[in-house]
Amino acid sequence: MRLLALAIGAAGLLLWPWAAPRYFVFLASLIVVNAIVAIGLNLLSGYTNQLSFGHAGFLAVGAYTAAIVATRSPGAPVVVATLAFGFVVVEAILNLDGLTRGNDGLRVPAARLGPWALATDTARYYLVLVVGAVMMWAAGNLARTRTGRALLALRESEVAAQASGIHVARYKTLAFAISALYTGVAGGLFAFVVGFLSPDAFDVFLSVDFVAMIILGGLGSVPGSVAGAAVLTVLNDSLAGFQNYRPLIFGAILIASMLFMPGGIASAVRRLRTRWAGHPPMAPDSRRGLE
Amino acid sequence: MTSAALVHVVVSGLATGSIYALVALSLVIVYNATRTLNFAQGEMLMVSTFAGFTVYAHVKLPLVVVMLIAVAAAALLGWVIERVIIRHAIAATHFDVLIITLGLSLVLRSAAGLAWTHDEFPFPSFFGTRPIVLGPVRVAPVSLGIIGASLALMLGLWALFTGTRLGRAMRAVAQNQRAARLVGISVERVYAASWILASVVGAIAGVLIAPVVFLSSQMGLVAINGFIAAVLGGFGSMPGAVVGGMLLGVIENLAPLYLPSSIKHSVPFLVLIAILLVRPGGMLGRVARRKV
Numbered sequence: 001m002r003l004l005a006l007a008i009g010a011a012g013l014l015l016w017p018w019a020a021p022r023y024f025v026f027l028a029s030l031i032v033v034n035a036i037v038a039i040g041l042n043l044l045s046g047y048t049n050q051l052s053f054g055h056a057g058f059l060a061v062g063a064y065t066a067a068i069v070a071t072r073s074p075g076a077p078v079v080v081a082t083l084a085f086g087f088v089v090v091e092a093i094l095n096l097d098g099l100t101r102g103n104d105g106l107r108v109p110a111a112r113l114g115p116w117a118l119a120t121d122t123a124r125y126y127l128v129l130v131v132g133a134v135m136m137w138a139a140g141n142l143a144r145t146r147t148g149r150a151l152l153a154l155r156e157s158e159v160a161a162q163a164s165g166i167h168v169a170r171y172k173t174l175a176f177a178i179s180a181l182y183t184g185v186a187g188g189l190f191a192f193v194v195g196f197l198s199p200d201a202f203d204v205f206l207s208v209d210f211v212a213m214i215i216l217g218g219l220g221s222v223p224g225s226v227a228g229a230a231v232l233t234v235l236n237d238s239l240a241g242f243q244n245y246r247p248l249i250f251g252a253i254l255i256a257s258m259l260f261m262p263g264g265i266a267s268a269v270r271r272l273r274t275r276w277a278g279h280p281p282m283a284p285d286s287r288r289g290l291e
Numbered sequence: 292m293t294s295a296a297l298v299h300v301v302v303s304g305l306a307t308g309s310i311y312a313l314v315a316l317s318l319v320i321v322y323n324a325t326r327t328l329n330f331a332q333g334e335m336l337m338v339s340t341f342a343g344f345t346v347y348a349h350v351k352l353p354l355v356v357v358m359l360i361a362v363a364a365a366a367l368l369g370w371v372i373e374r375v376i377i378r379h380a381i382a383a384t385h386f387d388v389l390i391i392t393l394g395l396s397l398v399l400r401s402a403a404g405l406a407w408t409h410d411e412f413p414f415p416s417f418f419g420t421r422p423i424v425l426g427p428v429r430v431a432p433v434s435l436g437i438i439g440a441s442l443a444l445m446l447g448l449w450a451l452f453t454g455t456r457l458g459r460a461m462r463a464v465a466q467n468q469r470a471a472r473l474v475g476i477s478v479e480r481v482y483a484a485s486w487i488l489a490s491v492v493g494a495i496a497g498v499l500i501a502p503v504v505f506l507s508s509q510m511g512l513v514a515i516n517g518f519i520a521a522v523l524g525g526f527g528s529m530p531g532a533v534v535g536g537m538l539l540g541v542i543e544n545l546a547p548l549y550l551p552s553s554i555k556h557s558v559p560f561l562v563l564i565a566i567l568l569v570r571p572g573g574m575l576g577r578v579a580r581r582k583v
Contacts, residue, residue: 049386208397215390248401254394258387259379 013129017122025121029193031233032132033186038213038225039139040182045211046220047151048175053207058180060202062187067108067197108191128189135182140222142178151175155220205247209236212250216257218266227265295427300544306434308540309441313496314517315524315532316448317489323465323527324485325377327385330392332493333514334399335372339365339494340501340510341407344414354417361494369490373483381479396511403508416502437499444495445533452529457484465527516543519559523566525576534574538562 017025041055142148150171153161162168191197209232217228232250239246261268314332321329329335343361346352352360372395380388418436422429452458463471464481472478497510504510520539524531539559546558566574 051386051389208393211390211393244401244405246401247397248405251394251397251399251401254397255376255391258383258391258394259376262383262387 017125022121025125027237029125029128031230032128033190033193034213034233035226035229036132036135036186037183037210038217038229039136039222040179041210042214042220042225043139044175044179045214047155048172049155051211053204055183055210056202056204056206058183059187059190062184063191063197066188066191070108108195108197124193128193131185131189135185136222136226147174209250212254215254216264218264221266224264224266298428299430300548301541302430303434304541304544305537306437307544308537309438310496310500310513311516311520311539312533312536313441313444313492314514315521315536316529317492318518318521319527319529319532320485320489324461324481327388330389331395331399332489333511334396335365335368335490336493336497337508337511338399338403339368339490340497340506341403343498344412344506347415354415358498361498362491365490365494366487369487370483373486400508400511407508409508411505411507414501414506433503440499444492461485516559519563522563523573525573528575531573531575
């Protein structure tokens with residue numbers, strides 16, 4: 001039953017570019033990119049209860065890194081472009097304006113994967129989809145590793161975790177690093193999907209959008225992150241003509257999710273599922289369980 | 292740099308610092324009662340100031356009346372927010388309430404933009420523009436006025452917290468909620484009182500600072516420096532909030548004299564990092580110990 005649903009979902013995602021108009025293929029790519037950021041942010045907030053209003057910054061670093069690598073060495077495979085973080089950050093600090101063209105913005109050349117140039121929306125969609133699926137799978141499995149269990153213990157009680165030999169500072173730093181890695185990779189993909197970068201796209205309000213995605217989706221839930229990212233990306237896109245109302249609606253969503261749907265979409269779905277199965281409703285304190 | 296000019300810079304720094312201190316106080320008042328950081332404090336301040344301004348724009352009332360209207364609007368806003376939204380999340384974690392206030396700040400700023408546009412408005416000042424000359428020293432009357440009014444308000448708060456039943460109840464709730472409930476204090480009423488009081492203190496800060504920075508929907512961003520001031524002093528400590536605010540205002544005004552002027556906006560964060568490295572609990576605060 002579960003496998004069947006997964007197979008139908010996967011087939012739907014793979015066939016999407018043939019069923020939908022070009023713009024919706026682009027939008028789907030954007031959803032996946034945002035979902036990767038949301039998963040990354042959720043690894044931080046869901047595990048350590050820390051908020052970050054700086055994730056737009058990591059996204060910017062990742063995006064500019066990818067764009068610059070692709071511009072400088074046009075033959076470089078996209079993997080290099082998305083993962084080549086550190087050295088470009090150093091170079092960027094040394095030589096900022098020449099690299100990023102400041103406020104004029106930066107046009108991103110097409111990504112290359114071996115012999116293929118990913119020049120169409122469909123090609124970029126598949127690239128983003130594959131990377132997104134791998135990262136989602138990795139995040140889902142994290143809870144089953146030693147590190148993941150340490151993070152879970154940390155979330156339940158810092159003091160108790162410390163008492164059982166978990167180095168709190170080290171694991172919190174690790175959670176932040178993994179979170180930043182996810183966001184950086186998403187930034188690289190963002191650069192290729194959008195094709196044009198300028199600094200004002202990465203303001204603090206973008207960081208707030210990411211926070212809204214994981215709150216709506218459900219803290220600590222990987223599928224929830226994806227759902228939150230999907231809903232808010234589509235909403236954001238349909239509100240393009242009503243920029244003034246956007247923060248109003250996003251703020252109202254934050255308040256409403258906390259008041260009426262604590263635990264977000266993820267726990268609402270879980271509650272519905274137990275009700276259909278005929279079980280009594282679960283205890284309220286287990287609402288932040290990780291799946 | 293003559294010493295007279297230095298005095299001028301320090302006095303205007305103290306004036307800015309008084310505003311930071313008031314905003315820090317309003318954050319601390321809510322934090323002490325409910326253990327929640329109110330992200331919407333800056334926006335509540337901005338909306339209350341706009342309420343006073345709207346009345347002033349239609350009827351040219353004396354400024355004292357305008358301030359009273361802003362205060363009344365603030366009290367109403369604080370009460371409504373507490374009763375309608377925060378009270379429903381009384382069982383939620385602090386993290387959840389934090390997210391709610393974050394959402395509130397977005398909603399309030401956006402709604403203010405829709406109601407009053409995102410333009411900047413000149414706000415009338417209580418104080419003249421002719422500098423007060425004391426020997427070689429010249430200071431702006433608005434600086435002295437802000438400092439004086441803020442000090443008076445802080446004295447009033449001190450009297451409230453030490454001399455009245457309500458103030459003692461608020462301090463009891465801050466110390467231990469369960470014990471406070473056991474001696475018959477209504478914790479819910481203290482929550483509501485704290486939100487109203489914080490909102491009122493914020494509104495007074497807003498009316499005082501609006502003539503200097505102009506009134507706009509972005510005015511709420513002053514809460515960021517207020518927050519830094521509260522952390523500097525030790526979050527939760529009221530004297531700490533006042534000291535932290537004053538210190539931050541003076542350093543922020545002095546720094547451009549000795550360092551590149553572009554550094555001004557980074558100064559609060561640099562001061563924050565420096566103080567937290569030396570004293571992790573802030574200047575007058577203690578490092579909290581959490582038990583299982």
